[in-house]
Amino acid sequence: MNDDRSQAYTLEGFIGSILLLTAILFAFQSVVILPTTSGSVSLDIQEQLRTSANDIMIISADDGDLSCQVRYWNESSEPYFAEGQSRDRGYGVDPPPNVSSCDADGTQFGAMLNETFGEQEQEYSIFVSYRNGTDTEQVAMVSRGSENAPAVSTTYTVTLYDDQRILGDCASTCPTLHEAYNTTGFPIPEANEFEDSPIYNVVVIRVIIW
Numbered sequence: 001m002n003d004d005r006s007q008a009y010t011l012e013g014f015i016g017s018i019l020l021l022t023a024i025l026f027a028f029q030s031v032v033i034l035p036t037t038s039g040s041v042s043l044d045i046q047e048q049l050r051t052s053a054n055d056i057m058i059i060s061a062d063d064g065d066l067s068c069q070v071r072y073w074n075e076s077s078e079p080y081f082a083e084g085q086s087r088d089r090g091y092g093v094d095p096p097p098n099v100s101s102c103d104a105d106g107t108q109f110g111a112m113l114n115e116t117f118g119e120q121e122q123e124y125s126i127f128v129s130y131r132n133g134t135d136t137e138q139v140a141m142v143s144r145g146s147e148n149a150p151a152v153s154t155t156y157t158v159t160l161y162d163d164q165r166i167l168g169d170c171a172s173t174c175p176t177l178h179e180a181y182n183t184t185g186f187p188i189p190e191a192n193e194f195e196d197s198p199i200y201n202v203v204v205i206r207v208i209i210w
Contacts, residue, residue, distance in 0.1 A: 053207045
């Protein structure tokens with residue numbers, strides 16, 4: 001009975017840590033309507049953009065795509081996403097690529113974003129935020145420059161685990177997230193809150209559309 005109670009307390013502690021870390025990240029990456037002087041877009045359209053982006057992230061998260069996209073990182077000394085351009089630009093103006101090493105069909109996150117917003121001639125950027133010690137940091141996944149029209153943003157939380165690996169061109173030899181952080185420039189460390197748990201870190205993916 002005491003062991004069961006101890007396990008329950010441990011589980012409650014893990015859940016509490018997740019909720020606390022998520023709250024901190026969401027405070028940093030809250031959903032906002034970004035101001036501009038170049039014109040106006042109705043609130044209905046802004047809400048449609050936000051809903052579309054959120055739906056895409058929900059679908060991708062259910063398939064595990066979002067975690068795969070975050071972990072699609074170079075094994076080499078180039079500290080940015082695999083197939084990307086740089087740490088600051090990510091994939092630049094291109095959508096996130098299909099990560100075929102994730103599952104048989106690969107990921108569809110980038111394809112859905114492009115089909116939804118690209119065909120409507122709307123731009124988007126994507127940033128990944130994470131905790132590093134007491135600080136919140138971010139890395140660009142897609143960066144299409146400054147917003148030149150009224151913009152909205154929406155976020156989705158993804159949990160990373162200790163036994164997961166990066167998914168670059170390293171195939172079966174890909175290092176774990178711990179190893180990748182220490183050797184390949186993978187930017188996301190293990191969060192202090194989860195040192196004694198199977199959770200590695202909790203990240204927030206933010207999509208900005210304009």
